[in-house]
Amino acid sequence: MMKKNTVIVLSIVLIALFLGLVRYGMQHAWGIPADYEYERVVLKAPFIDKDIDFRGATSLDEWEGIDSKEIKLFYQLMVLPWPKDSVPSVTVKAFHNKKDIYFYLSYKDDTLDEIHGGNTFSDANAIMFPLGEDVPNSTLMMGFMGSSNIWQWKANQDREFWSGKGPGARVYADYYYPFEENETLTVMGLEHVSAVNDIIATGIATLTRKNVSLVEGRGFWIDGTWHVMFRRSLTASDPEVDAAFTPGETYSIAFAVWDGASGDRGGRKSISDFVSLEAGT
């Protein structure tokens, strides 16, 4: 009888050990989780009763006194080959005047890249606003399959739109094909109606520029630093494709920066995690 009990106990212990091993394996089946302390940055967009006119001699002094946040960037991991360097961070400010919302992005960039050609790439940056109730966990690949409204400012467009200069190149590459180093796609340049592309996307390779850009933007490259401003109405003209902002509400937004001198274009870029945007009352 004792022997039988021993067999039963031994069997139970072995099964339990095996199940424990399986459980451990399943918990780590996608790899060993890295310790990553992530505290979401909160960016306040207070109500300030003023307008900034992007036309003419716009002064950056308008942004003095508004709280800024430094937001860390990392590389878009889903695109190979991974670069050695990325733009490390971007400083962001925001406010609204109950009619329009304004953003200000600033980051170091030693080279001015405002010609977009077949083998030269323009500096650029963007703000992403996830649409709908369910915000994706990650900003990788524009939040995978979630819908987003993206405001992308590009230096070459800024040059053409605000300075009235020609495009500098008749064709340009704007797609990074990661496994064929020598292959780039060239497409015809488009006429720019703004320095900012107002874009809708639902995941990788779905970037679609809207016919009408509701977003204004302007950038200044001063002493190795980009200063870029965005402005758009708080309200959405089409809730399906436009981000909307209500004072008192909090939103998830994310930032991206392309360094043209590093060959950034398309999916090759530096991106941030999601940031909480608090629109003040």
Next chain:
Amino acid sequence: MMIRVLALALLVGLLIAPFVVAEERYIEVSGKTFSYTPGVIKVNEGDVVTIRLTSEDVHHGLFLDGYEVQTKAHPGQDGVITFVADKPGRFTFRCSVTCGEFHPYMVGHLYVEPNSPFNGYAALAVLVALGSLIVMAREGNGDKPAKDKLFGLIDLDWRFDLTSFKPIRTLFKSRWFPLGAILVNLLFFFALLLSMFVGGYSAGNYNVGVMFVWILWWVMLMFILVPFFARTWCMVCPFPLFSDWYHRGAVIEVKPGKQSGLNKPWPKSLKNMWVMNFLFLGTTFFSGFMTVKPLASFILLGAVILASFIVGLVYKKRSFCLYMCPVSGFQALYSQFAMSEIRCKDPEICKGHTPKTCFVGSEEGHGCPWLLTPFDFKKNTYCGMCLECFKTCPHDNMAFNLRPPGVDLLVETKREKRGLDEAWKGFIMLGIAVVFFIIYQGPYGELKDMMRATTYSGFLTFIAIHSTVSLIALPAVFGVFAYLSKLASGNREVSLKRVFVNFSYTLVPMGLGVWIAFSLGILLPNGSYLLHVISDPFAWGWNLLGTANFPWTPVFTDVMGYLQGAVLIVFQLFCIAFGYRLSKQTYPESSEARRGWLPMLCFLTLATLGFLKLFLG
């Protein structure tokens, strides 16, 4: 009238044929994990074919067997290939970029018509069947030959004892053999299990455990080990080692006395293949995980090792291997076809030898761990080739014979009866091969999704279809032909069950042939992944053999269909050769045997045509 119509049709066909003009064909193929749309493309020989590949989700490729051309596509970045379809037949196009767990099985079929390879093999299969009838008729008219020769060439009683070579006999009598080989195998499997454990849910084609177990080991079993060397895998299998050590209380030496554990006898009603049948079939329900996810493979192998030990605590000796091990069952059945055996040399010596040390054990070795009586068993089915009988026999009366293939199919003794359990094992193996081919090597994405359980309802539907095919549909069709055989024979004495069971042994060579053909379709396109994984077995960035960056390189895929067709025809010959002999065993009169054989010949020919259609058509 009918002849005139046929002649007219033939004439029209001949007139039209030269006017079938080659066209330029443009085909858009969309890839989405893990299938193509369309999955089947048909063109005519000589067409200039352009395939534009688009991707709906991740990076996919398209490699076309036989034509050796490929392209790749990202979402938004299409790929294009153009080629002249100058080779007729069915060709598989497959994903060439690891796109996820089921990547090796993301395939479609291109038909370049007319499909002359299939037509040729189908005609050959019919000719083989008709030819066998001529041979049968000639045999019926002549005198019986003194010796029964396979294909009139190989004496079925021919044996060659490998242990007549002294070094081999010495090796077999050593206590270190096969233990040494088992220990090496244990170390190897430990590494494989570790790789599966750390591999988690990563893509199986880049995991050494998954690749070795499901590509190399499985193929070796079907190609070499079982057909040539019977259950030699059981000889070196490390899984029951811990149970053996526990039973014996020793690692190498032989300790006298009762073995450890409860030592209960296995229930008499379960001393057959039924438990193994259901366990094996049940295991295949989870193939959509086990064959592609390293951790799932770990769970399966770990469970087998654990079960073998726990069953060993309760039941005698190798009861687990005999009656439960999922791998053991098909080896047991198919080893009846094997070209080797362990048997006693001279039964007269054994008759005079008491006690029977091969069964009860001696100081030299253990009594048969497989609970056989080595002095008189006649079939490979339950012999695990552990070689203990070589050690315990004081008269050196055991032999490791080479022999003609399939001999055991004709053996039935009072103690080793044919049974429904073995018949159903044959159906299950055949059913699994059919279902696996359609899902793994077929162009049906919905079925792949069902097998890998993207939805519960789909998974349950897969289980239901899979079980029905193996347990009900195939036996039912076979049963109809067995009934027709009984009717045609005119014999009322022989029971339908006996007809059914006896002829079911023709499914052994057929099943083996089908599995070899299936394995070719897995090994040739995917074998090159092995070079990567042996160089970096744990995916830790190693490059032990300098082959870690060896690209995916399918080999001989241009002749794969021809090889598969040839294998099916060769094993059709074995089916017919042994089927007719089984008919003669089933029906006492030779005229009854000839008549009773005809429906079964029809079945086997239709089955061969069906498999040719599956693999080539």
